[in-house]
């Protein structure tokens with residue numbers, strides 16, 4: 001009997017032999033190298049590993065498919081810009097094993113859905129296109145041509161192009177992303193949700209409004225030169241390991257580092273640079289000068305307390321705020337100060353959960369430093385008031401004049417390696433009119449000006465059967481999105497679901513009436529087209545565009561590049577009515593870059609400048625104090641303290657990444673830096689909260705969230721006592737996405753609030 005879509009979407013509950021230890025004192029070092037190498041030797045051929053190691057993040061090599069942290073412009077270590085999790089990411093992609101017709105004949109969709117995400121990921125690389133017909137239990141092989149035609153037929157049969165949804169994940173290169181959005185717009189819709197909607201959308205919204213650009217303002221060099229770096233709501237030791245090297249450099253130059261985080265994340269506390277053998281032996285650098293254990297979602301309160309005390313000092317003694325900068329470059333100062341004065345310092349500090357002693361240490365640093373950088377990631381962006389979090393960060397930087405000068409500015413640390421580039425080249429459900437006008441003048445068709453669905457809207461539309469075809473360019477939609485059960489129903493309501501993927505994932509198993517899997521080349525593989533070997537390009541977290549070209553032969557001859565898949569579908573769907581020669585773009589990616597150059601500003605001489613080994617910087621107004629906002633200035637903003645209150649027995653839960661995963665891809669079952677081994681169904685709790693509820697270490701519990709009268713459950717988790725503020729708890733994403741209500745998201749940006757979910761704990 002076949003199981004329902006909702007059941008298939010849930011990660012099966014399994015327990016290996018969960019073991020917990022005290023978290024280690026420092027990160028990387030020998031432990032990191034050993035962990036990465038064991039991954040390589042298990043799943044890759046060693047000659048390939050060597051080839052990749054030599055080319056990863058090197059000039060003229062390929063961009064690591066892991067995170068979006070930039071590579072140094074000039075000197076790069078001979079050892080490679082190495083990071084444990086980067087090695088794991090490529091080992092995952094460059095696996096020896098491939099799966100195709102035989103694999104899918106052997107395993108039904110139902111059976112595969114009973115595997116854990118870890119097992120699914122280890123099955124191998126997808127090697128040929130597969131099709132699941134209506135009512136069938138098994139995927140069967142299909143030719144590319146037939147598959148493209150199936151997509152075309154479904155799309156052309158819809159009453160309205162807005163009944164199709166086109167998702168993108170952030171590994172897609174500039175070339176593939178540009179062509180994809182071009183196809184979607186020529187087909188007739190703006191339904192272009194992307195992983196960014198669940199990630200840094202709140203940063204984009206807040207920064208566009210306040211500083212006129214939805215990206216960060218700093219370069220790597222600024223980080224080296226900053227006097228003070230605040231790392232807020234981010235776990236770089238796991239998610240952006242190469243950032244630690246930059247922080248270490250900053251520290252060696254005399255900079256101070258503050259970590260604002262409910263958890264004492266290991267990479268920030270002590271770091272051993274794997275490229276420095278002497279440090280390996282002596283124990284590494286103490287990175288954070290101050291650790292601020294803020295309560296979950298206590299950041300606005302923390303920053304408000306900071307702003308209030310700075311204001312008091314400014315009014316008493318002066319010389320705290322950069323009045324010259326404020327006068328010349330900002331708007332809204334008076335209204336901001338008037339509002340700030342309505343808050344009480346003690347209330348704010350209390351709401352932040354931070355002690356006065358720790359607060360004062362940070363205050364002294366902020367008071368005395370003039371070059372400040374604030375870095376952040378998902379700890380700030382995944383809350384209902386995420387946009388307020390980031391606007392408050394900007395308020396602080398504006399008061400200190402810490403924007404648009406050396407060693408100072410905003411640093412939202414992006415996730416996926418090209419998520420920023422995808423947005424730059426047009427993956428945007430609400431793209432600005434100026435961009436749409438450029439598309440019209442270059443390509444001669446009128447793109448829809450109606451805003452399309454973001455991720456949350458797309459799920460609702462599919463659930464309500466207003467959207468009927470789902471197409472995913474990369475990613476793992478069902479495991480990444482909130483409200484797993486509801487979202488699974490949404491996908492299963494579709495006529496057709498299609499995924500362009502490198503690896504099997506849960507989204508291939510939660511299908512519409514029909515489903516297609518399109519296997520594609522990964523970053524590490526060579527891309528041959530008619531005009532020869534192709535390169536592509538990506539933009540990192542700091543707005544630098546570089547080229548990327550794989551070094552391995554493709555793992556299967558049946559793979560197509562993402563560019564070829566997009567062109568194939570566009571050609572099969574739009575046929576004679578298209579104004580674009582899709583097959584020419586597929587044959588020569590230089591032509592795609594020429595088209596991007598004509599449509600997106602900042603890409604002048606794209607092909608030529610891409611030849612420069614370290615790439616080129618895109619223009620960035622905030623970096624040079626040109627604020628492209630409605631007022632033409634940098635805007636102060638007014639932000640409220642969040643109003644939510646926990647009920648007596650509730651805890652506030654954040655869903656975080658372990659050290660052994662890349663988003664929904666689970667590399668292994670350990671979280672070495674937090675001392676958890678062989679299991680992921682854990683809930684980290686404050687030990688006093690455990691005592692209060694009569695819970696002991698490794699007690700089996702169920703988690704429940706109630707939101708607007710709807711109850712959601714995630715069963716069978718084990719309790720792990722941890723240094724986490726009271727009333728807070730943490731679990732791993734994606735196992736607990738089932739608890740994140742679809743209707744709980746950031747105002748303005750619609751980022752799911754997956755870092756602040758009120759839950760209760762039930763003893764099993």
Ligand SMILES: Nc1nc2c(c(=O)[nH]1)N[C@H]1C(S)=C(S)[C@@H](COP(=O)(O)OP(=O)(O)OC[C@H]3O[C@@H](n4cnc5c(=O)[nH]c(N)nc54)[C@H](O)[C@@H]3O)O[C@H]1N2
Nearest residue numbers: 067085233234235239296297377378379415416657662663
């Ligand atoms: N190895 C590896 N690298 C990755 C990824 C991966 O999964 N694995 N994912 C990539 C992607 S797409 C992204 S977006 C990034 C994610 O990078 P991160 O944002 O670092 O990832 P998370 O695990 O979500 O961690 C969020 C951090 O915020 C803290 N936090 C949670 N809530 C709050 C809060 O209310 N206030 C504060 N101050 N802190 C809070 C958590 O304790 C945690 O340390 O990493 C990218 N790089």
Ligand SMILES: Nc1nc2c(c(=O)[nH]1)N[C@H]1C(S)=C(S)[C@@H](COP(=O)(O)OP(=O)(O)OC[C@H]3O[C@@H](n4cnc5c(=O)[nH]c(N)nc54)[C@H](O)[C@@H]3O)O[C@H]1N2
Nearest residue numbers: 169199474475476480500501502503505655663664733754
């Ligand atoms: N509860 C909770 N939910 C979250 C988050 C959270 O912190 N908590 N984080 C959110 C964030 S920040 C993000 S970015 C999203 C991530 O959402 P997604 O980007 O949708 O998810 P990924 O797990 O990164 O996607 C992995 C899949 O991408 C495919 N893939 C890998 N490389 C390639 C490639 O080169 N090309 C193609 N076509 N496919 C490839 C593989 O098949 C793999 O299975 O999840 C979000 N969801």
Ligand SMILES: [Mo]
Nearest residue numbers: 199200415416
């Ligand atoms: Mo992300």
